[in-house]
Amino acid sequence: MKFTIKTDLITQIPADIITLAVNNKNQILCAKQIDTLTLKHLNNILKLGDLAERIGSTLLVHGATKYSRIILLRIGVQGNLHPKEFFKGIVSVSNELKNINFTKIILPINQFVNKWISEHAVTEYLVRAIVDQSYIINSLKTQNKSKPVNFQIYLHAIKPATKEMKLGLKHGLAIAEGVNLSKDLGNLPPNICTPTFLANTAKKLGRENKMRVTVLNQKQIEKLKMGSFLSVAKGSRQPLKFITLEHNKGPKNQKPIVMVGKGITFDAGGISIKPSSAMDEMKYDMCGAATVLGLMQTVGQLNLPLNIIGVIPACENLPDGQALKPGDIVTSMSGQTIEILNTDAEGRLILCDALTYAEKYKPEVVIDIATLTGACVIALGHHVSAVYSNNQPLADELRIAGEVALDQVWQMPLWDEYQPQLNSNFADMANIGGRAAGSITAACFLSRFAKKYNWAHLDIAGTAWKSGKEKGSTGRPVSLLSQFLIKRIMDKN
Numbered sequence: 001m002k003f004t005i006k007t008d009l010i011t012q013i014p015a016d017i018i019t020l021a022v023n024n025k026n027q028i029l030c031a032k033q034i035d036t037l038t039l040k041h042l043n044n045i046l047k048l049g050d051l052a053e054r055i056g057s058t059l060l061v062h063g064a065t066k067y068s069r070i071i072l073l074r075i076g077v078q079g080n081l082h083p084k085e086f087f088k089g090i091v092s093v094s095n096e097l098k099n100i101n102f103t104k105i106i107l108p109i110n111q112f113v114n115k116w117i118s119e120h121a122v123t124e125y126l127v128r129a130i131v132d133q134s135y136i137i138n139s140l141k142t143q144n145k146s147k148p149v150n151f152q153i154y155l156h157a158i159k160p161a162t163k164e165m166k167l168g169l170k171h172g173l174a175i176a177e178g179v180n181l182s183k184d185l186g187n188l189p190p191n192i193c194t195p196t197f198l199a200n201t202a203k204k205l206g207r208e209n210k211m212r213v214t215v216l217n218q219k220q221i222e223k224l225k226m227g228s229f230l231s232v233a234k235g236s237r238q239p240l241k242f243i244t245l246e247h248n249k250g251p252k253n254q255k256p257i258v259m260v261g262k263g264i265t266f267d268a269g270g271i272s273i274k275p276s277s278a279m280d281e282m283k284y285d286m287c288g289a290a291t292v293l294g295l296m297q298t299v300g301q302l303n304l305p306l307n308i309i310g311v312i313p314a315c316e317n318l319p320d321g322q323a324l325k326p327g328d329i330v331t332s333m334s335g336q337t338i339e340i341l342n343t344d345a346e347g348r349l350i351l352c353d354a355l356t357y358a359e360k361y362k363p364e365v366v367i368d369i370a371t372l373t374g375a376c377v378i379a380l381g382h383h384v385s386a387v388y389s390n391n392q393p394l395a396d397e398l399r400i401a402g403e404v405a406l407d408q409v410w411q412m413p414l415w416d417e418y419q420p421q422l423n424s425n426f427a428d429m430a431n432i433g434g435r436a437a438g439s440i441t442a443a444c445f446l447s448r449f450a451k452k453y454n455w456a457h458l459d460i461a462g463t464a465w466k467s468g469k470e471k472g473s474t475g476r477p478v479s480l481l482s483q484f485l486i487k488r489i490m491d492k493n
Contacts, residue, residue, distance in 0.1 A: 001134060003127060003173070005165050006106075006154045011035050013154055016102035017069045019093050021111040022051060024076045029111040038065040042072070055081070056089040058096050071096050075112070083117055087125050087406050094133035097149075108156040109165060119161040120168035125406070126155065127172030128179070128479065135180060137187050137472055174301040175482045179475035182287070182294030186465060186473030190266035190283040195241040195314035198263055198289055202243045202312070205293060209247070209300025216242040226313075226353040228332040232346045233315035235270055235323025240315035242354075243289075245296050247308040255364035256307035257488075259296075259481065260354045262347045262370035263289030263314030270317050270343030271325050278467070285347070287464035287473060288369040289314060294478040295485075304485055309361055313350040317343070329427045333357065334449055339427035347372045348445045349431060355449040365394055365454045368446065369477065370461075375438030377462040384408045385463045385477055388443035391454035398456055398480070401487055407480035409458065418444050 006013055010033045021029045026046045031039055042061065045051075051059040051072050061070040073089050075081050097105070112122045134149045157165050185193055185201065199215040206213035221230060221242050233240035243263070248256075264285040268274060274282065292310040299308055324330075328340045330349070333356040338349065347370050358366045376386045384402075387409040389395035395411050402408040421433030421441050429448065433441030443457050463476045 001131070001149055001151060001153065003153045003155060003169055005162055005169065006156050007159045007162060009033070010106060010108060010156055011066070013106055013156065015104040015106045015154060016067060017071060017097075017100065017104070018067050018106040018108075019071045019073055020108070021075045022046065022072050024053070026051075030108050033108065035066055038067070038070070041065050042070065046072075055085045056092050058089075058092045060096055060100075069100060069102065081112070081114055081116065083121065083125065084406060086112055086117055086122070087129055090126055090129040091133055094130050098133070102151060104152045104154065106154045106156055110158050110161065113161075119157070119164040120171075123155060123165045123168030124172035124175070127169060128176050131173075131176035132179065132475075135183060139184075140189070170302070171482075171486065174298045175479050177301055178294040178298030178478045178482060180294075181297045182290040182475040182478050183473040185290040185293060186284050186287050186475075188283070190316070193283070193286065194238050194265055195263065195316070196239065198265065198286065198293070198312060198314045199241045199243050201293055202245055202310075205296055205300065206245060209296070211296065211300060212246040212248070214244045224333060224357070225331070226333045226357070227330045228338060228349045229313050229315070229353040231324045231328070231330040231340075232270070232317055232349050235318040235320035236316035238265070238316050240313075242357075243310075243312040243314060245310040247296065247299050247304070247306070249303060249305050250307040254307050256309045256361050257485070258309045258311060258358045258361055258363045258366040259292050260311045260351060260358060260366060260368040261288035261290070261292030262286065262351055262368070262372065263312045264317055264347060264350070265314060267317045267344070267346065268319060270323050270346060271319050272342045272344040273319055274344060281465065281467065284465040284473060285371050286314070287371050287460060290473070291369045291460070291476075291478055291481070294475060295481050298478065298482045299485065304489060306485060306489065308485065309358075309363070311354050311358060313354045315350065317346045332449070336429065336448065337427040339424040339430045341430050342432050345432045345442070348442055351446055352449040355446060355455070359452050363453050365391075365456070366450060367398075367456045367458065367481070369458045369481075371464050372459045373439040373442050373461055375442070376459040379412070379439055380410055380462055382462045382466070384410045385480075386410060386412045386439055386459040387456055388412055388414045388440075388447070388459070389456040390414065390447060390450065391456070394454050394456050397487070398458075398484060401484040402477070402480045404487070405479040405483035407477050409477070409480065412440060412443070414440070414443055414447060
């Protein structure tokens with residue numbers, strides 16, 4: 001798939017298909033740019049009323065025109081078209097394209113630009129939506145393999161808009177690449193995507209993008225006294241890994257942004273074993289780690305002028321004769337002791353040591369990303385991720401970035417009133433706080449290890465993957481965090 005910005009007259013661009021926006025009055029917004037024969041044909045089609053009134057509806061048109069196919073896209077009132085509605089519309093267009101044999105398509109950009117959506121945003125959304133809908137889970141199939149799409153997309157522009165469009169194209173492609181890497185890692189089976197595989201992926205990223213990559217083994221982790229992280233890995237034969245990637249392209253005196261990703265490559269629950277139903281989906285428990293690696297792919301591709309550190313504690317959580325047991329007490333890297341009441345609350349046990357480790361970088365902010373709690377899914381469903389933070393400006397940054405990236409978060413309370421639920425008679429804290437407010441108490445647990453810096457926690461348990469017919473990784477929240485970083489650069493300039 002190739003995207004090219006074109007400023008020629010639309011009628012001079014050789015293409016098989018064109019996508020045209022239609023407003024609520026059945027007016028074609030590019031009417032002045034297309035040939036008379038095509039316009040007349042389309043107006044006759046629209047009079048028939050076959051294009052639904054619902055925003056995002058599409059109609060595939062055949063007939064005597066310059067193009068073999070035309071896709072009409074309902075956008076309602078142009079000036080009021082919200083980015084969410086536009087993105088859904090482009091997804092609908094992308095779905096139409098899946099079933100058509102063609103090689104070249106024209107997408108006029110200016111027909112979508114309004115007070116809500118700039119040329120930059122339109123271009124970025126277009127690229128992200130089309131690449132996302134073209135994603136194929138194919139790598140391990142030997143039969144009935146879907147073929148990757150191979151076509152040329154012309155993004156038609158009016159010349160003054162090309163600078164913004166070029167930047168939107170650059171951002172859109174880089175974010176899409178990061179999302180795809182995150183999806184690939186999440187969708188791999190756990191017998192392939194092991195902690196070692198994640199470490200090797202990080203090394204490959206480092207070589208390609210000139211990042212410093214460090215992978216600590218068990219002896220090195222023991223030396224750092226990460227007793228909490230080590231305890232989770234005891235039940236697995238796969239060696240644990242502690243992975244860091246360093247993108248140091250900002251000023252030397254610039255404090256880094258640290259991204260910490262939960263890397264449980266398979267979670268059976270340990271001794272507190274999970275029900276067998278849908279346990280296969282616990283391969284997605286490393287989607288926090290996949291997010292960090294996908295984000296670092298985007299960061300490297302854009303060569304962002306920031307200091308960004310990716311941190312990934314990676315292991316499996318399995319039952320074994322040596323596995324962590326309910327009632328055990330472990331000592332974290334911070335020196336705080338933890339009573340284990342449920343071994344299936346393991347994500348926080350590996351993250352807490354990673355959060356303590358992050359102190360060494362003297363960070364500006366630390367953000368952890370984790371498929372942490374089923375309670376988050378109950379609270380928010382599958383539409384938004386939860387964000388917790390000890391710093392309100394940071395929480396606001398992430399919320400706004402999510403709105404711009406169309407990868408939204410909802411802030412949840414991190415109040416002191418919830419902390420006593422983690423009290424233990426035998427240790428400094430318990431690793432669970434009971435059934436009530438499970439996502440909140442998990443965040444409260446992590447907050448005890450993030451007191452020395454501005455910190456946010458993203459619980460992505462409801463958004464990292466889909467179940468059922470559309471089963472697969474979503475690549476979220478790579479786009480959110482990419483936008484967060486890009487906005488920081490814009491604010492500094």
